[in-house]
Amino acid sequence: MSEYSSLLLLTLLVATAFLRILFLIFSILRPLFISCSFLFFIFINIAIIIIIIIIIIIIIIIIIIIIIIIIIIIIIIIIIIIIIIIIIIIIIIIIISFFFHFF
Numbered sequence: 001m002s003e004y005s006s007l008l009l010l011t012l013l014v015a016t017a018f019l020r021i022l023f024l025i026f027s028i029l030r031p032l033f034i035s036c037s038f039l040f041f042i043f044i045n046i047a048i049i050i051i052i053i054i055i056i057i058i059i060i061i062i063i064i065i066i067i068i069i070i071i072i073i074i075i076i077i078i079i080i081i082i083i084i085i086i087i088i089i090i091i092i093i094i095i096i097s098f099f100f101h102f103f
Helices: 002-032 036-102
Strands: none
Touching: 002 036
């Protein structure tokens, strides 16, 4: 769980740094805009888009991790089944060899 929290913290730090850079650029370019409300509207839209992108990236990473865990579990189950089949075949061979040895 700590990996998810550190990943989330890292993405939030990157997002806030990116938003600070955008805010600095917009504050420099503010005299070019007609009004401050227009600048605020653009800033809010960009912030919402960035937050949506970060949420999508986190969801994709969680889905990839879940798929990898499922694949590992399936591989472990297949290996266990193969080992059980090999043990059963060895036991059958031993029983048959003892049977032919005594009779």
